[in-house]
Amino acid sequence: MKKYLVFGSAMLAMALSVAFAQAPAGSLNKGKGAAKKGVPTPRTSDGKVDLTGVYHAPGYGPGDVRGKEGFAHNIARDLKPEDVPMQQWAKDALHQRFDIDESRFDPEGFCLPMGTPRVNPYPWKIIQTDKLIVFLYEGNVHGYRQIFMDGRKHDPSVKETYWGDSVGHWEGDTLVIDTVGLGFGDGRTNQAWLDADGHPRTSQLHVTERYTRPEKGKLVAEVTIDDPGAYTKPWKVTQTSQLAEGWEIMENICNENQDDLGNQLDVLHLAGERKEH
Numbered sequence: 306m307k308k309y310l311v312f313g314s315a316m317l318a319m320a321l322s323v324a325f326a327q328a329p330a331g332s333l334n335k336g337k338g339a340a341k342k343g344v345p346t347p348r349t350s351d352g353k354v355d356l357t358g359v360y361h362a363p364g365y366g367p368g369d370v371r372g373k374e375g376f377a378h379n380i381a382r383d384l385k386p387e388d389v390p391m392q393q394w395a396k397d398a399l400h401q402r403f404d405i406d407e408s409r410f411d412p413e414g415f416c417l418p419m420g421t422p423r424v425n426p427y428p429w430k431i432i433q434t435d436k437l438i439v440f441l442y443e444g445n446v447h448g449y450r451q452i453f454m455d456g457r458k459h460d461p462s463v464k465e466t467y468w469g470d471s472v473g474h475w476e477g478d479t480l481v482i483d484t485v486g487l488g489f490g491d492g493r494t495n496q497a498w499l500d501a502d503g504h505p506r507t508s509q510l511h512v513t514e515r516y517t518r519p520e521k522g523k524l525v526a527e528v529t530i531d532d533p534g535a536y537t538k539p540w541k542v543t544q545t546s547q548l549a550e551g552w553e554i555m556e557n558i559c560n561e562n563q564d565d566l567g568n569q570l571d572v573l574h575l576a577g578e579r580k581e582h
Contacts, residue, residue: 337367337549337550337551337552338367338368339366339367339368339369339522339547339550340521340522340547340548340549340550341521341522341550342520342522343520344520344521344522345520345521346478346518346519346520346521347518347521349433349435351435353435353475353478354478354480354517354518355433355518356431356433356438356480356516356518356524357431357432357433358430358431358524358548358549358550359428359429359430359431359548359549359552359553359554360428360429360430360431360524360546360547360548360549361426361428361546361547361549361552362374362375362377362424362425362426362427362428362544362546363375363544363545363546363547364426365425365426366547366549369547374425374426375425375426375544375546376423376425376500376542376544377419377423377424377425377426377500377501378426378500378501378502379500379501379502379504380422380423380499380500380502380504380530380542381500381504381542383542383543384540384542388540389504389536389540390536390537390538390540391504391535391536391537392535392536392537394493394535395492395504395505395535395536398492398493398503398505399502399503399504399505401503402495402498402502402503403502403503406503408501408502408503410495411495411498411501411503412495412496412497412498413498413501416446416559416560417446417467417496417497418446418448418467418468418497419442419444419448419467420467420468420469420487420497420506421450421467421468421469421471421484421487421512422499422512422514422526422528422530423498423499423500424440424442424444425444425546426444427442427443427444427554427557428443428549428552428554429441429442429443429444429554430443430553430554434454435454436453436454436455437451437452437453437454437455438451438452438454438473438480439451439452440452441554442554443554443555443557444557446559447556447557447558447559448467448468449468450468450469450471451471452471452472452473452482453471453472453473454472454473454474456474457472458472459472459483459485459486460486463485463486464486464508465486465487465488465489465490465508466486466487467487467497468484468487469484469485469486469487469512470484470485470486471483471484476515478517478518479515479516479517480514480515480516480517481513481514481515481516482512482513482514482515482516483511483512483513484511484512484513484514485511487506487508487510487511487512488506488507488508488509488510488532488534489506489507489508490507490508491507491508491534492505492506492507492508492532492534492535493505499530505532505535506532506535507532507534507535508534509532509533509534509535510530510531510532510534511531511532512528512529512530512531513528513529513531514526514527514528514529515527515528521548522547522548522550523545523546523547523548524545524546524547524548525543525544525545525546526543526544526545526546527541527542527543528541528542528543528544529541530542
């Protein structure tokens with residue numbers, strides 16, 4: 306029952322509203338299969354890798370094996386516990402959020418943005434130009450990120466946000482995105498988590514993403530988490546997503562599902578489930 310509760314508490318508020326659009330549901334994506342394997346990487350007219358397209362997280366596209374999912378629920382799912390260099394307070398916070406509270410207070414479940422680098426499991430769309438790359442997210446609050454490619458420096462006025470201030474550049478065929486201005490305070494609140502399990506993020510968070518597209522149907526993201534407020538050193542995770550060929554992101558409305566008295570009904574429901582089991 307615990308696995309069910311962890312999933313439900315983290316995603317229930319938004320999953321019910323779109324009936325798991327990533328699965329693929331709805332008229333827009335119904336019946337559309339996986340992208341063909343081995344198709345060469347598309348390129349723009351100036352020879353750069355073209356990342357344009359709609360992508361879905363591992364474990365949620367056509368033909369994917371459920372359970373082989375990306376890092377939305379657990380960003381460190383492919384790492385050993387000792388490979389995540391957590392400070393003691395961060396370990397304690399993760400234990401409280403995941404083991405004791407069973408992710409019932411995941412901010413995403415209260416319609417707060419997931420925040421960089423957490424974007425899954427819903428599809429997202431990349432729009433690419435030479436000066437600006439935009440990520441459009443179907444998930445919870447239908448958010449977006451702007452990655453400025455015009456050589457500008459970070460905007461120092463961007464502080465304590467969900468998506469941060471992102472600037473990018475190309476290193477050969479690799480898109481490198483540097484994001485700052487993330488996180489909130491010391492990370493001890495439930496305002497923003499790195500994942501549904503509850504790995505902390507603080508206002509010192511600095512994220513570096515390296516995107517490659519080895520073939521048309523694959524997008525590989527290597528993400529470096531550098532947050533000295535919660536971790537003793539930077540650490541990396543890697544995720545390979547699939548092109549959702551022919552898909553479009555759909556409207557997704559997140560509602561906190563409160564009653565007239567302001568009670569969060571999803572949380573009350575989940576608490577009841579715990580008592581029953």
